[in-house]
Amino acid sequence: MRTEKSPSGPWGVMASFDSPGQLLSAIARAKQAGYKDMEAYTPYPNEEVIEALGHHHSKVPLLTLVAALAGGCGGFALASWVSMQAYPMNIGGRPLMSWVAFIPVTFETTVLAAGLTAAIGMILLNGLPEPYHPVFNAPGFERASQDRFFLCIEATDPKFDSKEARSFLSTLHPIEVVDVAP
Amino acid sequence: MSTVFDERAIPGVPPRPPILGEGQTPTTLTNQISEMPLSPPLKTPKWWLAGFSVAFGLLTMFLFIVTYLFMTGIGVWGNNVPVGWGWDIVCFVWWIGIGHAGTLISAILLLVRQQWRTSINRFAEAMTLFAVSCAGMYPILHLGRPWVFYWLMPYPNTLGMWPQFRSPLIWDVFAVSTYATISAVFWYVGLVPDLATLRDKAKNKVARVIYAMGALGWRNSARHWSNYEWAYLLLAGLSTPLVLSVHSVVSFDFSVGIIPGWHTTIFPPYFVAGAVFSGFAMVLTLAIPLRVVLKFEDFITLRHLENMAKVMLVTGWIVAYGYGAEIFMAWYSGNEYEMYMVNNRFHGPYAFQYWSLILCNIIIPQAMWLRSVRRSPFWLFIISIIVNVGMWLERFVIIVISLHRDFLPSSWDMYSGTKFDVGTFVGTIGLFLTLMFLFIRFVPVVNMFEMRTLTPQATAKEKAE
Numbered sequence: 001m002r003t004e005k006s007p008s009g010p011w012g013v014m015a016s017f018d019s020p021g022q023l024l025s026a027i028a029r030a031k032q033a034g035y036k037d038m039e040a041y042t043p044y045p046n047e048e049v050i051e052a053l054g055h056h057h058s059k060v061p062l063l064t065l066v067a068a069l070a071g072g073c074g075g076f077a078l079a080s081w082v083s084m085q086a087y088p089m090n091i092g093g094r095p096l097m098s099w100v101a102f103i104p105v106t107f108e109t110t111v112l113a114a115g116l117t118a119a120i121g122m123i124l125l126n127g128l129p130e131p132y133h134p135v136f137n138a139p140g141f142e143r144a145s146q147d148r149f150f151l152c153i154e155a156t157d158p159k160f161d162s163k164e165a166r167s168f169l170s171t172l173h174p175i176e177v178v179d180v181a182p
Numbered sequence: 183m184s185t186v187f188d189e190r191a192i193p194g195v196p197p198r199p200p201i202l203g204e205g206q207t208p209t210t211l212t213n214q215i216s217e218m219p220l221s222p223p224l225k226t227p228k229w230w231l232a233g234f235s236v237a238f239g240l241l242t243m244f245l246f247i248v249t250y251l252f253m254t255g256i257g258v259w260g261n262n263v264p265v266g267w268g269w270d271i272v273c274f275v276w277w278i279g280i281g282h283a284g285t286l287i288s289a290i291l292l293l294v295r296q297q298w299r300t301s302i303n304r305f306a307e308a309m310t311l312f313a314v315s316c317a318g319m320y321p322i323l324h325l326g327r328p329w330v331f332y333w334l335m336p337y338p339n340t341l342g343m344w345p346q347f348r349s350p351l352i353w354d355v356f357a358v359s360t361y362a363t364i365s366a367v368f369w370y371v372g373l374v375p376d377l378a379t380l381r382d383k384a385k386n387k388v389a390r391v392i393y394a395m396g397a398l399g400w401r402n403s404a405r406h407w408s409n410y411e412w413a414y415l416l417l418a419g420l421s422t423p424l425v426l427s428v429h430s431v432v433s434f435d436f437s438v439g440i441i442p443g444w445h446t447t448i449f450p451p452y453f454v455a456g457a458v459f460s461g462f463a464m465v466l467t468l469a470i471p472l473r474v475v476l477k478f479e480d481f482i483t484l485r486h487l488e489n490m491a492k493v494m495l496v497t498g499w500i501v502a503y504g505y506g507a508e509i510f511m512a513w514y515s516g517n518e519y520e521m522y523m524v525n526n527r528f529h530g531p532y533a534f535q536y537w538s539l540i541l542c543n544i545i546i547p548q549a550m551w552l553r554s555v556r557r558s559p560f561w562l563f564i565i566s567i568i569v570n571v572g573m574w575l576e577r578f579v580i581i582v583i584s585l586h587r588d589f590l591p592s593s594w595d596m597y598s599g600t601k602f603d604v605g606t607f608v609g610t611i612g613l614f615l616t617l618m619f620l621f622i623r624f625v626p627v628v629n630m631f632e633m634r635t636l637t638p639q640a641t642a643k644e645k646a647e
Contacts, residue, residue, distance in 0.1 A: 019639055043208055043379075044634040045407040055408040064416050078336060079347040087344035094348075104353035104431055107423075108360040115364040115420045119371050122413030123398060126406045130399035142382035144402045145375065147208035147634075 011134035011182040012154040013165040015174035016143070020046050023149035026172040027052045030153065033168055037157035041135070041150040043143075063121040064114050071113025076106040137181040152180060201298045201636060203480025208634040211481070215626045215633070216383055218476060226623070229475050234619040240612020247605040248323065256326050258602040264588040264595055265581075269603035270320045272577040273610065276460070277317035278358065278432055279453075279573060282425055283461025284310025285365060288372070289421035292414075298489055300632045301481040305472070305621070306465050307369045312617040313464070314362045316610040321354075323606070350434040357431035364424055368417045374400050375410070375631045429457040436580065442523040443584035446511055452504030459497040459543070460573035462490050466566035468618070470559045472627065481628050484557050491556040494569065498547045501576075505544070523584060531596060532583050535575050542572025 017023045023040055027049065030038055040049050050056050079102035083089075088096050123129070135141055135152060144150050153165045162179065169177045202211075221227075251258055261268035284306040291299035322328045334355045336345050345352045378397040384390035400406060430450035437449035466487065473482040512520035527536045546568050555561045582597050621627070634640060 040404045041402045042404065042407065043212075043402060044631045044640065045411050046404075046640075047411075050404045050408045050411075053404045055405045058409045058412040060409050060412040061416060068420075082336060082344040083347050087342075087346075089346065091346075091348055098348055101348040104427070104434070105347055105356050107427060108353075108356040111420050111424045111427075112360045112363060115367055115417055115424075118413045118416040118420070119367045122371070122409045125409045126400075128398040128400065131394075133399060133401055135401055135403075145379040145382045145400075145631075146212045 009155060009182075010162050010179040011137070012152045012160075012180040013162055013169060013177065014135070014138045014141070014150055014152040014180050015169040015172060015177045016140060017149040017151070017172075017174055020049065020149055022173065023151060024048055024052060026151050026169075026174070029172055030151065030168070034159050035153050035157055035165075037154040037160070039152050039154065041141070041144040041152070043146055043148065059125055060118060060121050064118045067117030067121075068110050068114035072106050072110035074113070075109025076102055078109075079105050134180050134182050138178050140176060140178065148175070155182075201301070201483060201485055202633070203483065206480055206633075206637060207639060208637055211628075211633050211637070212379060212383075212630050214477075215481070215628050215630050216380055218622065219380055219624050219626055220384055220386075220389065222386065227475070230619060230623060234616070234623075237612050237615035237619055240608055241616045242612075243605065244609025244612050247602060247609055251323060251602065251606070252328065256324060258600065259606075260598055260600045260603055262595070262597075264593045265585045265597035267581050267585065268597055269599040269607060270324045272574065272581055273607050274317050274320035275432055275453075275577045275581075276574050277313045277320075277610065277614075279429060279457035279460045280464045280570075281310040281313040281317070281361070281365070281461065282429060282454070282457035283465050284308070284313075285361075285368075285421050285425035286458055286461065287465070288368060289418040289425065292418045293422060296489075297636060298486055300636060301478075301628050302465065302469060302486060302490075303632075304369075304372065304625075304629045305468065305627050306461075307365065307372065308618065308621045308625070309464060309468060310365050310461075311362070311369055312614045312621075314358065314365060315617065316614050318358065318362065319606075319610055319613070321358075350431065350438045353431045354435055357428050361424060361428045364417070364421055368421055371410075371413060371417060372629060373625065374398060375402065376626045376629065378402065379630055380626065426454055429453040441584045442517070442519040443508070443512075443527075443580065446508060448504055448507040448511070452501065452507070455497045455500035455504065456573060456576060459494055459501055460570060462494045462497070463566040463569035463573070466490055466494075466562050467570060470563045470566075472622070474559075476622075476627065478628065481633065484559075487559060487562055488553075488556040491550045491562055491565075494547060494565075495550045498543065498569075502544045505540070519589065522587070526587055527579060527583050530583065530587075532579065532586075536579050536583070539572055539575040539579055542568045543576060546572075 015026065017026060020042065023042065023046075027038070027040060031052075038053070040053055042049055047056075076099075080097060080099070083098070083102070084096045090096075091098075138150075138152070140148070141150065151169070153160065153169065155162070166177055166179070256270075259268060259270065261270065284303075287299045287306040288303040292303075322331050325331055333339075333343070334345060334352070345355075374397055377393050378400040381390055381393040381397045384393055430453065433449035433453035436444035437446055439445060469482055469490075470487070473479055509524050512524040515521075527533070547565060549555045549561070549565060555565070586597050587594055
């Protein structure tokens, strides 16, 4: 089954493979051939594929660090402000700024802010939630979440020509090459 | 690229049993694991219907008991001066402790690259989440006025009131609510790619739409995985100190007070070890029947059970050390109240509970030194139940024995739970099991995408590098 070519051309051309090894060599060959805008889809994370496509720099760690610092400072500031200004109470003659007692709360707010940021940051940096995306139009793409490895050359690539891309991908011993309708 | 440690390559060391059944490929394991959530409603297995009915019945009973409690007040429970904390706090600590194994498996074993965690982390995390939900019931029910529970949170209000940040009870609010939130987030993040698999495999339109909403449009792209791996690793790193902090903070509820038997520095590590001990016991209690009814012997192998038994053996000894340290410190402190408390545990009216606890938590688990016991699902199941009981008794011993002999002999009293205490506890077990059965039915019990990384296809390539 092939998708009808729409007037504006396909969103990309996609080849599917059986194993991560084949996908990796396909990425290398496509890079050699001068393609730049491409993306791989794998049923489980694969470090080499991520690195081959230059995706290994993620902003998630930095965001998480910032959130952790903010959460920690915020928690400590809250506990100090409440204990010294908003609701000062003399507990057994101890100083109002009894900072040791504020550490558990500081720790918890650090972890809470960092953890929520790591998760939400990952989702937003991935552009999710995204109900529609053209790759789902590719026939057989449902196996990207099961057992197949996909490489898609996207139409935004300067060198992109759907016919050429298709014949190029066919030389890489794929299981199948399909057009991705926009 | 990381090199996977190939344990079969060490000369002179007998090969370890595999952590994945022979002949499993990404295709077969995906099909097998997703079978249950994707099976149509009319094909729901009979064991599930039967189990869910019982669990839901208990949950309904819980609803009635809680309604009666709210109408009447917490006087229906057995706690009264001097024993102001009874079954409610015993069960709270018990449930929180059970949750710890889930986070330990999902976070700490991930960081130390224990690949056998992969097949049990999903349902252990679910267990954490549900156990914390059950635990959270108790402090709120115990408030007496549960509808104002939000007063525990720091927020500007017309009363001009703020929480007391020097109180362990407020630390507890922060610790438990953070733990519940982060556990839920960790669990959901781990679930997203698997929900995408269910979305892609679902034949039923309603199921597909629901799973698609949960999957958020996940498309398995390399860019997605890159951010994902970072987020997952960071969540694991954050959860590791978090899980150690939760039971430490719970132990502060006791150890910061000056009650004999509570006021010791051994409490935080001893509580954490006890939590892991009871948590692994609960994982075994759940995993052993589950692997049989779901036919998951390929994923949850005897090696998994054996490893969990070893963790229990180690943490059991840390707990035993805690018991020893309590006795030693009571004697070494030279404090007559502390020494009296120990004597009262040994020979007092609750001596039966104390010695049962020693039997359940220290003596019987030693059977796990035997390899044949560690590899026998039947015996591990029995031991895990015994440890669950023992850990419940431990909290009972700590809380009730210390409280029932107040500093003033005129205040001494005996404590026992009423039928409402028992009903509330059984009711939370109903809540736990109801959630567990729903989880088994609608969510893949084993993390599919991580299991794929254990297949020969994925590992063979890494070796070739």
